[in-house]
Amino acid sequence: MTAVPALAPSSHVDTIARDRLPPADQWPVFLFDRPELKYPAQINCAVELVDQHVAQGAGARIAVHGRNAQGAFHWTYAQLQAQINGIAHVLTKDMGLVSGQRLLLRGGNSPMMAACFLAGIKAGLVVVPTMPLLRAAELKQIIDKAQVQAALCDDELSVELGHCMAPDHAHCAPVLEQVIHFKTQAPDGLEARMQVHREAFAAHPTSRDDVCLIAFTSGTTGQPKGTMHFHRDVLAMCDLFPRHVLHMDASDVVCGTPPVAFTFGLGGLLAFPLRYGACTVLLEKHTADTLLQTIQTYGVTQCYTAPTMYRQMAGLVAGYTLKTLKHTVSAGEALPDATRQLWKLATGLEMTDGIGGTEVIHIYISSAGAQVRAGSIGQVVPGYVAKIVDEQMQTVPPGVVGRLAVRGPTGCRYLDDPRQKDYVKDGWNLPGDTFVMDADGYFSYQARNDDMIISAGYNIAGPEIESALMQHPAVAECGVVGVPDEERGQVVRAFVVLKSGHIANAEMTLDLQAFVKQAIAPFKYPRSVVYLEVLPRTETGKLQRFKLRQMN
Template sequence: MASTAHLDTFARDRLPPPEQWPELLFNEDTQYPPRMNCALELVERHVREGRGARVAIRYEQDGARHAVTYAELAALSNRIAHVLTGDMKLVPGNRVLLRGPNNLMMAASWLAVVKAGLIAVPTMPLLRAKELKQVIDRAQVGAALCDARLRDELDANLAPGGAQHCPGLAQVRYFNGSGADALEAAIAGKPDAYAACDTAADDICLIAFTSGTTGQPKGTVHFHRDVIAMCDLFPRHVLKPGPDDIFCGTPPLAFTFGLGGMLCFPLRAGASTVLAERLTPESLLALIQSWRATIVFTAPTFYRQMAALAPGYDIASLKKSVSAGEALPDATRQSWKAATGIEMTDGIGGTEMMHIFISSAGADVRPGAIGKVVPGYVARIVDEAMQPVPPGTVGRLAVRGPTGCRYLDDPRQAAYVKDGWNLPGDTFMADADGYYFYQARSDDMIVSAGYNIAGPEVESALMRHAAVAECGVVGMADAERGQVVAAYVVLRPGVPAGEDTRAALQAYVKAEIAPYKYPRRVIFVDALPRTETGKLQRFRLRQMAEQQAAADGGAGQP
């Protein structure tokens, strides 16, 4: 590791021991100098090279449209950096909690934090005080920048004597508000120029907490070079954006999928991004139409709903669509393509790996496959002994590249990294041509009467039925079979949730895939449990299945 610029070495001191790190691989795309600051690479580089007048961020507020240039974004983030290190007297290595939806001040605050050599700890807007306390305590956060509209839950962490009080959280500034503690008031009159911290490429700039599909978030530690590496691999080789592209989408900046797609990818390319809060499928289509966006990032749930609505909007400007965050059902891919003519770019990544490492686009898409390994990464399918398996064999996905898992002081590091390989927890199959086919999360494999059944395969079959709006499939305990396949189904409006519909869905799945995979339990629900990023929370479905099995005495339907 290079000589650190951090005076506060809390996070650096709590990196995993070297023997638990993944092996890191670098190529011509990811050879970086020993010292770099990713905020300068993303914004100031364009100003320095004469592109300061180009638009970086677009947004709408109070009915008016706004465009912020690279030069203006640099100046805004510089003024915030002056507040952080001048008024708040933070020093390199201090952790700063960021809390806000996708808007200009949230983006500028992230850039300011890393520019100042501090460590950004972004949090999802919907987190409650108890969840914020977990993050604050684990990362030993001493300061926060928060959207004023989200202050209530954070304020609970500031209240002395309260159940969620975090005594270490000493300073907070609120943006998009007013009053003595408003960030806008603090930056007024601050210089537009700022001498960025001379950080090492391997200085920590981000602690990203996992989005909580397991219910137990983990802090993943990333370096300045990791941020730039995620911009120089998947976007460069698969997405291939240009400076005239306009990005848009739904993933929050607090989620690495959103940090890349909504901010870092467009900035690295000298392009622009449209930041918007609280999007719906309808308003996202309207945004694409209004801003003439060319690239969209969102989850399969949105694409499924947008496909039915797309004919009502002029989205001819849209050229590329990226799906990630959860398995993409083929039915959703095909309905989106039929509605828009766009071949979906599917991808698998993860908070631990920073962003997407397997994906294909356009003519390289193969039916049923997520894609090939993104150049700069290597992957293989391994058995329980970490030995490679032949093509066509189902096993565990193992990945290496310039980014990798480094949990903040967490014993689960030893389970994620083995023999220098990252194990994201996914079951895959690879063919002889190097295409990777997702089967399930490793803990989503259902073993029923000796058969291995991948929940997402059953979901994909159910999704092809006209009555199904969305569904989630998990294993349910069963005295006779060990487990049975249980499907939690949200029906389309007007479809009756009765025994006839249940039987019809079961018969349909039997005809679509191997009959032993059909859902012996079909439970109709009004909605599925999802994270703020739209990812299905299977652990909650498993909890529901456990409760149902206990109530039934472990007896599945025949």
Template structure:
């Protein structure tokens, strides 16, 4: 590995042992032939300005009835000033982790870019996470500082409150943005210099730790290098999406989710395009945004496309050329419904936080019915059995992937499950045809994917078991036409409690209050016992069969 620029060496010290890494396909691929040292934030932003593109619009947003924007040059200066605040006021040094918390807005985007310019390791988090979930992330990544939208500070305040159950002593500094007060980020940055020399990071210095729940509910920190950030732009975006400076993108995935970070920030910046950032979007809002800002490309989950299809007649989508779907399996019925409504062939993709972004997809003209697509250029895929042997064409097996990006968990034994024999195993069952098209079958773990959110069943169980009425519970995904799956809880009550609609609502509200609200069980069934093996192990496959019925 190249000499690190990190003074705080935590990230590199906690990478998996090299023998646990997947094989990285970098040599001989001109798309990812990067110099040994560069800063990806400078590459995405400052290089556009240096190339004479500073007057192009980088970020757009709605400010009431008015349209607002920042050019590349203005965004570059803003991120430089924030970087000065981070290094001067907060005294942060390269390699320090910084937690980012905010909805999709210009300051959230600028804080991510500025933090990376300063050589920090960014840890973006979902706006809906509660203090107990943030505490786990703060402690696992040993995060001492946070940048937070002032409207979302309450949960982090709990983490800094010595008297609160979610107190995380590791967190020492909290600075809020979109804050008009004298202690806010905007007040601190206004007098800072417009120039900042980006940290001289190595291509393989960690710049991003993206947390994913996994199947156990114990978060896994997926560590990504500066080169990984550019690689997602120069593979999927370059070859499949083919963004140009004329493109305007928008969508729903949070910037804390790598699907959103790539599609709504990194991809457009890499291409010199612009992105529309909006904090809250309903299907109607997204259609209105396409109409208002003349959007050319959207990023969202199949659930949204299905709901939007019924509303398209109320808006002009004349500017829209591409629709990208990821985050959950795309039903062919949804693809056809969207195509009938708009004339646009959906670009489907499967990716993952471990791989940073999409690695299986096809451009619209190469779509094959029922298939997600082929591997993105730069990646290879195989369908393997439990012994890592290839299965015959058309046979269902485990999807295995290699490419210029790959899984590198933060100090986690589960690295050996995800990476085997140099392959990344995302945890999906697929089959491949003779032409290399990949057909999704199912998850081969207990992850519930609902409306684009990954929800770990055991995590929801752990929350429900804290309620006074719950003796036992098992949580699985139940099929749902709109969301793909919904969280369904099978609950055995303690003596003295009776199952009722009122109790169902109490339990749902309890989960919303003690975990991210999207994790709550939309379906609850009271049962007298749960299916278990002779050794007492919960038989989830039986619960899944019950949920199917």
């Protein structure tokens, strides 16, 4: 049984979030032994991310760049603080929300979305950010699960959330009582309401152990899982990976593609830069060209996106100046070594790969620069510990494939969900990944536990085959899954997107199969190859292998 550390008393008037934390014996062990993780009992992470910089005389420093119909603009830390204060007043005075109530956020990557997020936290609310592409049925699940009473919504994304407010709609969520739209000139919109409230806003005196964020996992099937994170969790993710691996400071400028509703984007594009007094560029709907243009225009030093985007960008970098770029961080799905090498050849930069997860809020294994080792994601981020275990939770020796187990200052606390006991075992978080660790503590990804292909008694990792196929000059993208087979149990099937100028035919299939046999053990070659125009991906860039399986 895991002992839960004593929690600082909650400041919340509405106590649903704390009341619905998992049972004590299902919590992971939390580690706070590092000095940077010693947080006072009363702390509001929005104050730490914004207000402290203004108080320390850095209010004139640029915090965020954005773009609207009138063109490019920026907010300094003092201006961002003023926006946050105005929104917080609307939340508490106009909407009458009290601490602990859940606030759904719906918007793309924009300065207003960032300000709404921080205002909700500053007001002592529990923010529930949602992906822009979610539909009414998915939003209803989240609203009902988190018992969300109010929402702030980008006016351009109002239709689907509007269905949740319509009493006669199939996806009506009666618990949601009020919605205010932002990025609108309407007299009842958020911007107009903010104009009434010019005064400062005193941050709610939250506890370090008050829930401030319910992040719902992306790309999964079935009922959504809400992961609950405390104020200290948001700060801990900022005080470890960007500090020890990226060596972030106030001179950094960041950009990228993951939505701030996704914890990869929330950290990389919002919390990390603000924690260090740095600057973020929040623009929506990036292409490879616009992301490269953003790096060049704003003098970006850190970029966060998925492997697919880096592969697309690699062929275009010659047209841009990327001299300021120091770190390119990849996460969200496995990084093929072919993509890493392609990017390094094009830019001279070593990719920073990382594995994290919504349950643990951000990256806990990664290496950068000279510490990068071919074929490996890297070593544990300082503050975390990890090991490889078998089905009985016994530690296996270096070089043996098994399940990844991790613990640190952050960890899984599902919102009222029986799946908590599957994710946490013996005080360890089990992210569901198959890994191997070498004698030097470098961790190499094999596959998701449920993505391992067992064919004729052999364990075959789909990402290994994908990595081999990606080195073929005709392959633009690919995804590999196991499909049922009477003789072998499963056989390997590859779904391939070809580059322009290449023909999908039997000759190409034989060539791809022969190529894989030369690159890795021959028994792993794809016995079936299916050609697609595009691979199914989530909004965060993750390959949806379950959809590939459904194509069988």
